[in-house]
Amino acid sequence: MDNVVDRLIRYAKIYTESDYHAPADAAPSTRCQFDLAHLLVEELRGLGVDNARCDETCYVYATIPATPGCEHLPAIGLIAHMDTTPDMTGKDVKPQVLHYDGGDLVLNREQNIVMEAAKFPELQKFVGQDLVCTDGTTLLGADDKAGVAIILQAVEELLAEGTPHGKLCLGFTPDEEIGRGTDHFDVAGFGADFAYTLDGGDITDYEYETFNAAKSVVTINGFSIHPGTSKDKMKNAILIAQEFNGLLPPLETPAHTEGYQGFFHLQEMHGVAEKAVMEYIVRDHSMERFLQRKAALDQAAEQIDRRYGPGTAVVDTQDQYYNMYEVLKDHMEIVALAEAAMKAAGIAHPTHSPIRGGTDGCMLTYKGLLCPNLPSGGHNAHGRFEFAPVESLKTGVRTVKALVSPALVETVILKKEEN
Numbered sequence: 001m002d003n004v005v006d007r008l009i010r011y012a013k014i015y016t017e018s019d020y021h022a023p024a025d026a027a028p029s030t031r032c033q034f035d036l037a038h039l040l041v042e043e044l045r046g047l048g049v050d051n052a053r054c055d056e057t058c059y060v061y062a063t064i065p066a067t068p069g070c071e072h073l074p075a076i077g078l079i080a081h082m083d084t085t086p087d088m089t090g091k092d093v094k095p096q097v098l099h100y101d102g103g104d105l106v107l108n109r110e111q112n113i114v115m116e117a118a119k120f121p122e123l124q125k126f127v128g129q130d131l132v133c134t135d136g137t138t139l140l141g142a143d144d145k146a147g148v149a150i151i152l153q154a155v156e157e158l159l160a161e162g163t164p165h166g167k168l169c170l171g172f173t174p175d176e177e178i179g180r181g182t183d184h185f186d187v188a189g190f191g192a193d194f195a196y197t198l199d200g201g202d203i204t205d206y207e208y209e210t211f212n213a214a215k216s217v218v219t220i221n222g223f224s225i226h227p228g229t230s231k232d233k234m235k236n237a238i239l240i241a242q243e244f245n246g247l248l249p250p251l252e253t254p255a256h257t258e259g260y261q262g263f264f265h266l267q268e269m270h271g272v273a274e275k276a277v278m279e280y281i282v283r284d285h286s287m288e289r290f291l292q293r294k295a296a297l298d299q300a301a302e303q304i305d306r307r308y309g310p311g312t313a314v315v316d317t318q319d320q321y322y323n324m325y326e327v328l329k330d331h332m333e334i335v336a337l338a339e340a341a342m343k344a345a346g347i348a349h350p351t352h353s354p355i356r357g358g359t360d361g362c363m364l365t366y367k368g369l370l371c372p373n374l375p376s377g378g379h380n381a382h383g384r385f386e387f388a389p390v391e392s393l394k395t396g397v398r399t400v401k402a403l404v405s406p407a408l409v410e411t412v413i414l415k416k417e418e419n
């Protein structure tokens, strides 16, 4: 029998970074993601899941039929993403398991890379535990290989132990980190009645609310002319771009917001006097405030045009995803099953908090596959201080096994359907 820690370490060492700048029709964005996809297919087949397959866009699918007598149970989907974020290198990841006794945690003596307790107070929760960490030079990729490892480990244990369960549908996706994780997801072929992503944070915290999200590309059309002879003629697009940004509320940025507070995030800016381009992302849990934020960008453009002439500021806003709660609120038994499974796995007080982002699950929910998020136990994602406590990974495995247990599914899901 394998174990979840060895699995995470094995998957973490495989380079699967996705690429924001890959052409829109590149699916997956990077070929290296196939390395993990093919390994997962091989491992699933090794566990006896013969139908495991990887399609040409790097989605891995597998189904495990219901055990005899459990055919009446709903088919439950389990989903995790294989890619790691381009925001921090995920090449040559050297995972290590460190015992944490409290205080600062030295990741790399040679390069003096230390995870300081003062900067990462959540470390205190894990004093006395073993943590899967990096050597401080890369991310770990527990986001989301912890999710992948937990699902594979739970499947191995269920099959080895002969535990009864309904039909299970497994999906491992590429390109989640660049927002393309469900572009080619085959919802109909997947075959689940509802699903859970395993992606993200503390093992006690599940999620069913996401941001509403849009991306706005703001183009400032200036006018360039030799600076020596430009009086009353030049319109410096770079300076006007700064004015545009100045029209947005300065404290409504990621650095100043938390919880249910939305924001504008200027994530890229480049330009010369003739032309400048700013890329914003707009986020809010509330649909009403989300619409107001998008309108605020248009109003800022109107202001700029009044100052510098029509067509100076051009805003192109595209919605990216919506808050899954808008759909899930009518199917809260699916959320209740997640919480019940976490309790059955030994988490006394599961909590839920709004995701300050999106998940594959929120895209899938809008494609018709309801899909809240279960935790996978990773911390400090997207950076060199990413880690996953061993105990959390094991709890994750127990959570998945509880989630598919006939008794729990019957009580929480089917009871409701009988009413």
Ligand SMILES: [Zn+2]
Residues within 6 Å of the ligand: 081, 143, 144, 176, 199, 200
């Ligand atoms: Zn993730």
